[in-house]
Amino acid sequence: MFKKRKQGRTKKHRKGDIPTGSFSDIAFLLIIYFLVATTLVKVKSITADLPAGEKSNQTQSEKTPVIRLSTNGIRFNDKDVDVELLNERLAALELLEKEESKRTIMLESEKGTPYDLYFQAFAAISSNGGLVALVEEE
Secondary structure: OOOOOOOOOOOOOOOOOOOOOOHHHHHHHHHHHHHHHOOOOOOOOOOOOOOOOOOOOOOOOOOOOEEEEEOOEEEEOOEEEOHHHHHHHHHHOOHHHOOHHHOEEEEEEOOOOOHHHHHHHHHHHHHOOOEEEEOOOO
């Protein structure tokens, strides 16, 4: 009547190949994602000549221009100025025509001074041919 079926299961034989058909699609999507998600930022930079860090036997002249930076703004030789006026006054000094020892501009900065203000003052000095001397409190 009833025939017994064999209880054994038949095994499927698989090949040793790894399916790689979708790898190129995934790689392409990742490339597109990183191109879209990445932001490209142009870094602002300035080149500047700094005076030597060695102490000199000569004393600093009383006529050396001093720029003081604070949270309130810029002071050039104890007068409040903005960035444009600072550029004009530095250009009037004609620093490029002077010898190197007389091109030094003192730059003082208080704690809490915005970096943008510091960067603008540093760039103004450098673009007008000045040498930046940074003043540190001891």
